[in-house]
Amino acid sequence: MIVTSNCRLNPHKSGRNAEMLEAGLRRLVVGQDQAIAKIVDLYQMYMTGMSSPNRPLGNLLFLGPTGSGKTRVVEATAETLFGSPDAVVKINCAEYQHSHEVAKLIGAPPGYLGHRETHPILSQEALNRSHSETLKLSLVLFDEIEKASDSLWNLLLGILDKGSLVLGDNRHTDFSRSLIFLTSNLGATEMQGLVSPRWGFTTASQPTGPESRLGDKLSRVGVEAARKKFTPEFINRLDAIVVFNALGETELRQVAEIELRRVQERILASKAVPFVFRLTTAAVDQLLLEGTDARYGARHLRRAIDRLLVRPISNLLATEQVRTGDCVLIDSQPNHPEMVFQREAEALSSAAMARMARLPFAEAAARPAAARAEPRFVQRLRACVDS
Numbered sequence: 001m002i003v004t005s006n007c008r009l010n011p012h013k014s015g016r017n018a019e020m021l022e023a024g025l026r027r028l029v030v031g032q033d034q035a036i037a038k039i040v041d042l043y044q045m046y047m048t049g050m051s052s053p054n055r056p057l058g059n060l061l062f063l064g065p066t067g068s069g070k071t072r073v074v075e076a077t078a079e080t081l082f083g084s085p086d087a088v089v090k091i092n093c094a095e096y097q098h099s100h101e102v103a104k105l106i107g108a109p110p111g112y113l114g115h116r117e118t119h120p121i122l123s124q125e126a127l128n129r130s131h132s133e134t135l136k137l138s139l140v141l142f143d144e145i146e147k148a149s150d151s152l153w154n155l156l157l158g159i160l161d162k163g164s165l166v167l168g169d170n171r172h173t174d175f176s177r178s179l180i181f182l183t184s185n186l187g188a189t190e191m192q193g194l195v196s197p198r199w200g201f202t203t204a205s206q207p208t209g210p211e212s213r214l215g216d217k218l219s220r221v222g223v224e225a226a227r228k229k230f231t232p233e234f235i236n237r238l239d240a241i242v243v244f245n246a247l248g249e250t251e252l253r254q255v256a257e258i259e260l261r262r263v264q265e266r267i268l269a270s271k272a273v274p275f276v277f278r279l280t281t282a283a284v285d286q287l288l289l290e291g292t293d294a295r296y297g298a299r300h301l302r303r304a305i306d307r308l309l310v311r312p313i314s315n316l317l318a319t320e321q322v323r324t325g326d327c328v329l330i331d332s333q334p335n336h337p338e339m340v341f342q343r344e345a346e347a348l349s350s351a352a353m354a355r356m357a358r359l360p361f362a363e364a365a366a367r368p369a370a371a372r373a374e375p376r377f378v379q380r381l382r383a384c385v386d387s
């Protein structure tokens, strides 16, 4: 007998796993909603057994300017799913120009010199290395594919199409439990020419109204550039092409906040001398001036943080100038690249420190931008786009 029912189902609600991945990605990646949505979708399809068989779980091409988070979003996926940004098999395409370099990916055939010593980068073991008890999924990243040589392309096309690769010794690597990410900054220059001269940078979050039309236009330019550069057989094998937006002032500040929080977490996790630090707005502006620009986005921000904060902090620790429970205020000095460090509180409880660690900015970032002079890094971004 059939029991009838007329319960309306909601196909837009996503599951717990997918929600956790999405929340993790949003914590680590600023904006780039479309990329996050695609990754979460493909992950949920895998978790529910709905992925197509005999091919990778998904083939995603990320386009857009340098330093906008294309590589970072893949690392953030690894960090959220496996607890480490390194749980990715990462191939920098520029490093595989010659056939002996491509051989490092698949290994040399038996009988060839060095056959026994080579461990192919794309072996099944390498793919499975990141697997956890509960999650048997691999993340594979081909970075900057516009630099790939012809032999690497052929290998890549096979992986994208059949989800499998024959190694030098005839063993097979199965990519049917892999998410394949491809990145390229193709079309980034054409896209910059399109952005509004008023501000020069679109927001990385999902824009609405005229901004969203601009977003659509940028996407089209990116996809056009991809169609011109890459063969139809490659484009046809992609599940999606996502164009990353250049980061504007607000987004760059958010990236700085994420990176500063990571440094703070490192200090608190080290247990040696747990203390907290906070930055004035001027200090954050100085970091952004040193670590970001229109050409490389946020690519050099970590380096600037290491130079201006991490190294001096390590000196303060080594000379016992900071102690457990201190709060150190970091400020910038006019016309001087180095930061000033000052103890502003001491003997904080670990609970108080944990609370403060979540807020690396000393002043509310909500202060209206119009209320203060335009920071120099913003002037520079603007000048670069206007010229």
Ligand SMILES: Nc1ncnc2c1ncn2[C@@H]1O[C@H](COP(=O)(O)OP(=O)(O)O)[C@@H](O)[C@H]1O
Binding pocket: 028, 029, 030, 031, 032, 065, 066, 067, 068, 069, 070, 071, 072, 073, 183, 204, 247, 255, 258, 259, 297, 298, 299, 300, 301, 302
């Ligand atoms: N959207 C973003 N969200 C968070 N961090 C970002 C973002 N974009 C850039 N970054 C920062 O800049 C660095 C370089 O970004 P990356 O992803 O390597 O750029 P690309 O787009 O050139 O691959 C990252 O490690 C991260 O610190």
Ligand SMILES: [Mg+2]
Binding pocket: 070, 071, 072, 143, 144, 183
């Ligand atoms: Mg990259």
